Amino acid sequence: MAYKKITIDPITRLEGHGKIEIFLDDKGDVAHACLQVPELRGYERFAVGRLAEEMPRITETICGVCPTAHHTCSGKTLDDLYGVEPPPPARKIREFVYNAFMFEDHNFHFYFLGGPDFIVGPDAPKAERNILGVIGKVGIEIGKKVIDIRKRTRNIIQTMGGRVVHPVHCLPGGVSKPMTKEMQEEFKKTAEDSVEFAKFSLKAFADIVLANKTYLDLIVGDIYKHSTYYMGLVDDNNKVSFYDGLIRVVDPDGKEFAKFKVKDYLDHIAEGVESWTYVKFPYLKKIGWKGFVDGKDSGVYRVAPLGRLNASDGMATPLAQEYYEKFYETLGGKPVHNTLAMHWARLIEAMQAAETMVQLINDPEILDTNVRNMDFQIPKQGIAVIEAPRGTLFHHYETDENGVLTKANLIVATVNNSAAMNMSIEKAARNLIKGGKVNDGLLNMVEMAFRAYDPCIACATHTINGHVPLQIDIYNADKEIIKTLKTVFS
Amino acid sequence: MKKYALFLGCTVPVRAQHYELSARNVAKELNIEFADMKDASCCGFPLKAVDAETSLLLAARNIGIASKMNLDLITLCNSCTAMLSDAQKQMKNIEYSLNSEVKDIKGQVGNYKINVQTRSRGVIECNNCGKCINVCPVEVDDEGKKRKAIYYVPTYPDMHAIDYDTCTKCGECIKVCQGKIELDHKITEKEISAGAVVLATGLNWYDVSKVEEYGYHRLDGVMTTIEFERAVASGQLKPNKVVIIYCVGSRDSKHLPYCSKICCFLGLKEAKLIKDRFPDTQVYIVAMDMRSYGTFEYFYNKLRELGVSFIKGKPSEVFKRNGNLVVRTEDLYTNELLEIEADTVVLSSGFVPDNPTFDKLGIKLNGDFPVLFENAGLGNTALPRGIFTAGSATFPSGVRDTLIDARKAAFSVLSLFKHDKIETKQPNAQINEDLCSVCRMCIGTCPYNAVSIVDDKIKVNEELCMGCGICSITCPSYAIQLEGFNPRGLFNQIRTLIKKGDILALLCRWSAYNATDKAAYDKYSYPENVKIIRVPCSSAVDPSHVMLALLSGAKGILIGGCYPDACHYAKGNFRARAREQMLKLNLDLLGFNKNIVRLEWIGKDEANKFVEIVEKMNK
Amino acid sequence: MIDLKNADPHFKWETIKKEGGKGLLKCFGCSDCAASCPVRYFDERYNPRKIIRLTLLGMKNEVLSSPFLWFCAHCHACTERCPQGIMVADLINAIKNYAVEQGYCPEAYKLQLDLLKRLGRLYEVEDFDLKKRQRLGLPPTDKTIPEVAKIVEYTNIIKYANSKPQVPNTNQDDSSCQEKMEKE
């Protein structure tokens, strides 16, 4: 049987930052579709031999978009490695910086990457579907507001963490720098404005997206729906938690499937390898790998904002909780399987991050200079988890008694979604390519499915950033390009 | 009116009186007063052809008379002028600061600033009549010897002095004094500028209480040689049985690893002291070895004739039994254990350098004397230029050795000042200010304190810099570089020199490089693929050079340096060792056998060692 | 008489190779060790200086077959005082090790080795001892520690201990001493 092959390749085949291959059968229907990630950097290998306390600086370069997540998670791993609990002020500083980052990153995605689809509109000219288009639509004042809040929240990371891209402040048992009164004053304003900004974003989403039936239909439609397990961190009350907590997994019906400490993550998560991509495919170990399929019997699970909201019983802060309730009310109760709902969930999370910032910055203890706990135990192994914007992030180091790494294991945020992303692409392809006819909307649909996950291929493979333009080259049987579709990914 | 001492010499007063007269008259017109010089002699010129040294002495004497008058000097004879000025040139600026202490020394060769604190002696003029002692009411016990608060001090100058610690300033002495006494204890400070410094400070006793088994301070009757000497001399001690233990502290890796050289004679001297006074006293000398070199052998023989018992062995301990001191040792001649009961045990201690003075100069001796045993033939490079030692400041020595050493120091100074300018024998380090970030790594690493910060910039003191190159390899930006030793040049040299399978030998020019020369003399052959580059010091080897050689395919890199404590640049080889150790760690992680780089200590005559090592590396 | 014809030039180098043998060559024979030695005080046949001297001279038979080699009580008085910083007691031990390797293991040590192999400790713990311990409120101890046997078997120690001297012993006096000691 002869198959026709369609390659969706960012930029060109030669660029290779992540590409989509679609094979058509004789009838011109989709026989197979997959997302290939063509690179790997080997952090787990070259972490070996390094000093544990340097890991927060090393692992954060896995991704320049979410370095704070890697940095903080690595710091937490060192706490566990040395058996040391950071003093409350240190933990608060870490958590404050982390929430600032969460807020900033979620907004970055919404306004710069994912949002243009909705705000400017999926049918708008491609040239306008970017931040400039967003500014055009919402007005220059709002645009400035977006740029301003990004700058100020990133300034929090810069002040406390040294560098904003790749901060340096986390150490085993605390942070390197205490907060001063002046900083607190400034950050307090930023935090309060962040809450206002989160409100604004959610209102904009309601006005522009939810009020538009076309968009709403798109969100609740079947194309972007996958019934999978969901994973996320929850606090003692099963509320969404970013910095710390228990890992909770719910099944496709929304029932609790597992709740475990990060120490036991190896009992619950396994990663499979395929020869056609450099990315690995995590699945729920107790169910097993059944391939790229939906449902209760498949070990595929999803993370990131939707995963976290589905895996929890609510948000940890009051305003966010209101929006949470509205979210499930609108989308027909828990769990929500619609991939595009990620965008909304993301903004609700940004609200929680902003509210948490306000809570933490008003805590007088955050000014305490006792930011290091030096009561170290002899190191052996450390495991920690954090909720990165793009999903649950695991760091696991094993060391000798001198704290020199002997083994490392990293399960990175986006990689948790790698199976689901493949499924979304295949589903979109099957829906849109029929009888050899390649629908023009394919690119857009695939793109939107893809972007909803906010995929950071940099994270997923410990390789490069995934925010790249997509290009679909369609080949006939003779491997001649018969059609080229392309777009700007961000 | 100006006043000069008038030096007439031989001819003028006898054969040219009119000349003298006119000179005196002219001087009067010019408002110059002449003071006649009592006791002035011939200037010395006539003797110059016979014995220049004696002629100089005569001239010096005359100058001395003038300087005692505190006047400059005028001569009327051209020969005298030449002779006296020649002598003055040679003895210029001899100035004594007696009863003085050096507070600190700064600067460098050609420009040392020495801060001296002088305590007044009390007795200003004195003819040693001794009347003051008789009237002084204060009696002092000076370590066993009784004296008065004013007393005769048998040192230069030949005068009495007041002991201000005990003087009550009653003024009795002034009443009888024919000279001049000042009762106020004046302390004055002054700064002396000097081109060079000779340290002739002497030495210190080793603290024998550290040799715990001999019980000094713990057991009555155990004393040091000086205590013993005073006690016997003052008549306080009349021992029946004395044991003198040798090598207390010396030749002991836990105390002083060296032989203090003079203590053997000192011990013999104490034995003679007691035997002379109390011939019946039994004296035992317990020594590992008796080192009575040269004419001291006569002395040793003499004491044996006097009946002193010499025991070969090192006592294990001194303890008390029934109120008596017991020295336990083995007699190596009979192989028997030996216990000697005695009432007095004398510890002939070793000697340590006068560290405080060296400290003032910033010279770290690590408890050793400033003689470098390994390279004694090459001179003492651990001392900064313009600083010399003489006598026991160099190493414990007797009078004879001290004189020789003092002469050596004097000639070292002369040869240093022979030239108007001091030529640096070695290249200096230089700073490229465009690259220097004042990170101070060079200051920390320089063994000579030659690098410092002046006006927020790094400066190299060219006089102190010895040209080792440690700093240029230390500098993280190559901002400080040794003249003529350019790491970049060495880079190219290695790149062109090293082929696959070669062994690169970077050898210190003082030791290991000479060993290769020696290898040639001794007709040793070593593999052809050993490529040798001479470096100023093992510490002038840049780890980057090693990396480059490895990249070029070298199968081994040998860094050859001087033995520890024998480095010509004080600490260079330790720097090299530290770098080698870290480099090994690094190379291990880069997939090399750690032993691909070897830092070996190869003495300048150890050709066999060099050959052995490169052959092993070549296998 | 020391006849240097019988000297073994390798002896001192072999000794240096042994654990603790370092420092042998530093000895300049001051005799501080002998003077410090409490064993020497009571039995002059034992003299560390002499042992070291003979070792330096290469008198292998004399040293290795000497029963006095085994007298050292390891009090380390000599080590404390040696001016050359030689670990004298360890040095003597190194010579002992070499002696065993060369087949000069005293019976007493063989017995000890046997006990260790069998029990894992020098003294057998009998029920009586255990009861006594119990009465005193002390925790019980293992009667045997079989792993010691494994360790002992793993090393060459038994082979060495049971070997015969490789060099025929010519020194009649010393061998009779050895016999005497063995009887004792």
Next chain:
Amino acid sequence: MAKPLVAFYWCASCGGCEETVVDLAEDILKVVDAVDIRLWPVALDFKRADVEAMADKSLAVSFINGAIRTSEQEEMAKLLRKKSELVVAFGACSHLGGIPGLANVANKKEIFETAYKMTRSTVNPKGVFPKTVTEIPQGKLTLPEFYDTVKTLDQTIDVDYYLPGCAPPPDLIMQAVTAILEGKLPPKGSVLTVDKALCETCPLNKSKPDKLAIKEIKRISEVIHDPEKCFLAEGIICLGPATRGGCGERCINANMPCRGCFGPTKEVKDMGAKFLSSLASIIDVDDEKEIEKIAESVFDPIGLFYMYTLPSSILRRKQGV
């Protein structure tokens, strides 16, 4: 006059360099006004063919970030070189290799073994490794070849200027862009920041004792650092003396020592070896055994001295694998 054409491109990078361009905030609009950006994958549409169709040297400048890990990146870098007047290596990875360059302590095989077999959570009983070509019933899936060695940009193409840092600070980027626009460029091969080491401007430099000498190497996790005191004076490894300045002492201000993301000063070829030599030289101990002990307490000279520069060092990678 036509605006100069500019390209931004990325190779094996983390995206941090792109983020830092976004961090120019309002300034980015000035840049957009002054130049015509022809290629910027993260923000603008582009096709390789467009670049190929350009006349040689028609791009005024290409900013390339990320190291070179695959042949595809290599080819793209070569293409941009051909089309550009100037090429600027942007950020630590293209300048020096960056932290991903630490992968040069291993080869492809070791990295695969670790990632796809040895890691704790990996379940791979059949020993499946990603392959360049995988046959599936429907056809062939291809992946690009993964190089054994990470290379810097200038080991691949000729580079005119370097913008250092992980990531480069926005003010340096603006300075560089301004300099290019105004044609006030330093000699080719320059790193577009100051020539002196970080200590020059470090606020802690004044606290350094005149004679820097250490007896012990401490780890940053072991001590509570006095924010007023120089790290090296405390015995903590800080690469400040060996690292180019101009970063604004960002890490120092966060009470953390420098790890050298700006790379060495201009005379230095091998930053790690150079710093190693400097650090070893200020160990003030005159006992060989002690020196050995101190040297060994560094534990990981590669990770500490070459954190950002392994591919640009003399040996570039672990040998013999």
